[in-house]
Amino acid sequence: MTFQSVVLKAARARCFSSHLQLARATSSCRCSLSTSASDDLATRHAVAPLHAPVTALTEDESMIRDVARQWANDGLRPVVRKMDREGSLDPDILSSLFAQGFMGMEIPPEHGGSGLSFTSACLVVEEISRVDPSVAILVDIHNTLTNNAIRFWGSESLRNTWLPRLATDTVSSFCLSEAESGSDAFALKTTAIPTSSSEYVLNGTKLWISNAAQAGVFLVFANANPAAGYKGITAFMVDAKTEGISVGPPESKLGLRASSTCPITFDDVKVTTDDILGQVGMGYKYCINILNEGRIGIACQQIGIAKGCLDIVMPYLKERQQFGRAIADFQGVQFQVAMAATELHAAEVMTYNACRLKEANLPFVKEASMAKLYSSKVSEKVASLTIELLGGIGFTQDLLAEKFYRDCKVGSIYEGTSNMQLQTIAKLLFADFK
Amino acid sequence: MKILVGIKRVVDYAVKVRVSKGTVDLANVKQSMNPFCEIAVEEAVRLKESKNASEVVALSIGPKQCTETIRTALAMGCDRGIHIQTDLRTDYMDLQPFAIAQLFQKIVEKEKSDLVLLGKQGIDSDCGQTGPMLAGMMGWPQVTFAAKVEVKDGGLLVERETDSGTETIQVKSLPAVVTCDLRLNEPRYATLPNIMKAKKKPVETLKAEEMGVDLVPHNQVLEILEPPPRKEGIMVENVDSLIDKLRNEAQVI
Numbered sequence A: 001m002t003f004q005s006v007v008l009k010a011a012r013a014r015c016f017s018s019h020l021q022l023a024r025a026t027s028s029c030r031c032s033l034s035t036s037a038s039d040d041l042a043t044r045h046a047v048a049p050l051h052a053p054v055t056a057l058t059e060d061e062s063m064i065r066d067v068a069r070q071w072a073n074d075g076l077r078p079v080v081r082k083m084d085r086e087g088s089l090d091p092d093i094l095s096s097l098f099a100q101g102f103m104g105m106e107i108p109p110e111h112g113g114s115g116l117s118f119t120s121a122c123l124v125v126e127e128i129s130r131v132d133p134s135v136a137i138l139v140d141i142h143n144t145l146t147n148n149a150i151r152f153w154g155s156e157s158l159r160n161t162w163l164p165r166l167a168t169d170t171v172s173s174f175c176l177s178e179a180e181s182g183s184d185a186f187a188l189k190t191t192a193i194p195t196s197s198s199e200y201v202l203n204g205t206k207l208w209i210s211n212a213a214q215a216g217v218f219l220v221f222a223n224a225n226p227a228a229g230y231k232g233i234t235a236f237m238v239d240a241k242t243e244g245i246s247v248g249p250p251e252s253k254l255g256l257r258a259s260s261t262c263p264i265t266f267d268d269v270k271v272t273t274d275d276i277l278g279q280v281g282m283g284y285k286y287c288i289n290i291l292n293e294g295r296i297g298i299a300c301q302q303i304g305i306a307k308g309c310l311d312i313v314m315p316y317l318k319e320r321q322q323f324g325r326a327i328a329d330f331q332g333v334q335f336q337v338a339m340a341a342t343e344l345h346a347a348e349v350m351t352y353n354a355c356r357l358k359e360a361n362l363p364f365v366k367e368a369s370m371a372k373l374y375s376s377k378v379s380e381k382v383a384s385l386t387i388e389l390l391g392g393i394g395f396t397q398d399l400l401a402e403k404f405y406r407d408c409k410v411g412s413i414y415e416g417t418s419n420m421q422l423q424t425i426a427k428l429l430f431a432d433f434k
Numbered sequence B: 001m002k003i004l005v006g007i008k009r010v011v012d013y014a015v016k017v018r019v020s021k022g023t024v025d026l027a028n029v030k031q032s033m034n035p036f037c038e039i040a041v042e043e044a045v046r047l048k049e050s051k052n053a054s055e056v057v058a059l060s061i062g063p064k065q066c067t068e069t070i071r072t073a074l075a076m077g078c079d080r081g082i083h084i085q086t087d088l089r090t091d092y093m094d095l096q097p098f099a100i101a102q103l104f105q106k107i108v109e110k111e112k113s114d115l116v117l118l119g120k121q122g123i124d125s126d127c128g129q130t131g132p133m134l135a136g137m138m139g140w141p142q143v144t145f146a147a148k149v150e151v152k153d154g155g156l157l158v159e160r161e162t163d164s165g166t167e168t169i170q171v172k173s174l175p176a177v178v179t180c181d182l183r184l185n186e187p188r189y190a191t192l193p194n195i196m197k198a199k200k201k202p203v204e205t206l207k208a209e210e211m212g213v214d215l216v217p218h219n220q221v222l223e224i225l226e227p228p229p230r231k232e233g234i235m236v237e238n239v240d241s242l243i244d245k246l247r248n249e250a251q252v253i
């Protein structure tokens, strides 16, 4: 009888082990080759379900999620705390994001992207968020807002110019909010005044612009005809090197500290008609459309946070002993995590369903708002509970729970505050009952 | 040089396996490429990138889901895949290294491979026998546990780590079989664009039962046991008592 148990120290900080002991004899007895387990499997496979469950992933989706998970754990996790403390993004992380293909997820291969589906891109956001939501927001905004806006409405020349760069080396920002226009986004004051038949001049200040410190290009919403109100709003792709642009210092924030959030001033910045995204005066429409689907990405970020919290707290509950036993043995603890997992599952089902509705070209706006609203509430609740269940250590920076607790809060503010989601849901709800 | 790489689909290294009904329970357990096979793939792809190899073919033997394992290898840079499909378990319960090596032999002969790169062992059964058996059947030179592979004078210079130090072996000429150890390289991640491109690379599917190989196991697995739980340790007061216990109780120093 031989016992084998090999434990190896692995590269990539992996631990492989064959948790097995095989007891073998060298007789030449025949084993029965068809087991009943594989028969069961065969019958189960024979009945094709009418609908795949929303949480069941396709082969593409699960491979992509696995790669993102592995990268986040091996490549990102080691620097998360440092980046939070220093309040800045590690440049190596940024180049790795490009190298892995995370910055051009839905950009087609002919433009240097990965050609993924929307759902796959959302799954990547979720997996990165599970380790660091501040890196996830960079990936999310870049992919779901700017890249997609250019894919959907950009002229051929804008697509040819920017998509290959966005996929391989250029970070983008989405510049909508201003000091006096947050929820009331289309009250924006930045102007784009035509100075000739082919030139416009931008003036104004944007606020809260994510990725601004790293960005090589800004998608700027400005009013080209203030007299026409929101119908003057026009979107421009503006090279960050253009004269007259100044990016202010990043805000010092509660959470997402590694993600830069800066004011940007446009002072007589010259742009041309070639830089216009789509048509003049259609900026508000593009904006509404892209944020409608973009907020599904935020919902994924929030789900990622809640899962990241459970990743921390669940093993701890089994390890931590009080009153002579693991605290996981107390029903009071069990019921709290059971409730948290239930709410997380609801948020996940809502969010994945919103992804799938969008991909199926079915109405999804109400469901996307619901998913974002609900998942941001769930992430906050799960992060808070996680800290409580960890006890004193949860309140310290020894674990990432306190960071998740800080990072999740903005989920109910950006890409439409919770009240704005409720407004959208209510509007569409009443329309259903007209 | 044409390289054939073996990629085994095994229970993921991070999964804590469950033993039930006298075997490892594979139902709903995450499975992925054997880590040593990942290293073999990486080495093959590097040989191709350095223009030492003209083509890298990845071969996996196992259930339908092996197509995912093959796709990972293709995303890492292999050119083509071959899937020998079978519902027999490949973790020693049904198919054993002797049969696997014979299936490999069929493909090596058909593909006219010059170099076969394999993991040094599968992390499920830990046999480490497929490579040596294949080399024996082919009558080829073999180097196991490779920690460094260099193409030299139409052959290979291979370093292998042994308990007593590093051994350097010259394989004077190809063909040969090399099995890969952990320190050989650090496998790359498949990037998203390459995962998508891998879908378009050709994968040939064959049936194990139709390969003209006797698949019947020659060894019988009598029992599979969980490792016994570790006994609780003790706290020692100070270094002196530690030394005392090591010397007198454990008798290890």
Ligand SMILES: Cc1cc2nc3c(=O)[nH]c(=O)nc-3n(C[C@H](O)[C@H](O)[C@H](O)COP(=O)(O)OP(=O)(O)OC[C@H]3O[C@@H](n4cnc5c(N)ncnc54)[C@H](O)[C@@H]3O)c2cc1C
Binding pocket: A141, A173, A174, A175, A176, A177, A179, A181, A182, A183, A184, A207, A208, A209, A210, A211, A253, A256, A261, A410, A413, A414, A415, A416, A417, A418, A419, A420
């Ligand atoms: C970290 C971070 C990153 C950001 N990144 C970007 C970015 O990249 N690009 C960008 O353009 N913007 C960005 N923003 C801005 C963000 O979108 C706005 O903060 C958000 O839209 C809310 O606007 P506000 O801050 O002006 O709040 P306000 O609009 O002043 O809202 C304050 C409160 O009033 C409530 N409220 C307002 N109107 C109503 C109403 N009619 N009925 C009921 N309640 C109402 C809101 O719900 C909220 O609770 C970012 C913000 C943060 C914090």
Ligand SMILES: Cc1cc2nc3c(=O)[nH]c(=O)nc-3n(C[C@H](O)[C@H](O)[C@H](O)COP(=O)(O)OP(=O)(O)OC[C@H]3O[C@@H](n4cnc5c(N)ncnc54)[C@H](O)[C@@H]3O)c2cc1C
Binding pocket: A320, A322, A323, A327, A330, A332, A333, A388, A389, A390, A391, A392, A393, A395
């Ligand atoms: C900022 C800070 C300041 C502090 N200052 C002091 C101080 O000055 N002096 C001092 O002595 N201590 C201090 N403490 C320690 C503090 O009192 C403990 O953290 C607290 O009592 C919880 O203990 P714990 O951290 O070991 O968590 P644990 O006791 O391990 O609890 C972990 C989780 O398990 C739950 N749990 C445990 N047992 C049960 C059960 N039977 N049923 C259901 N749930 C259960 C808890 O409710 C909690 O959610 C401080 C802690 C912090 C964070």
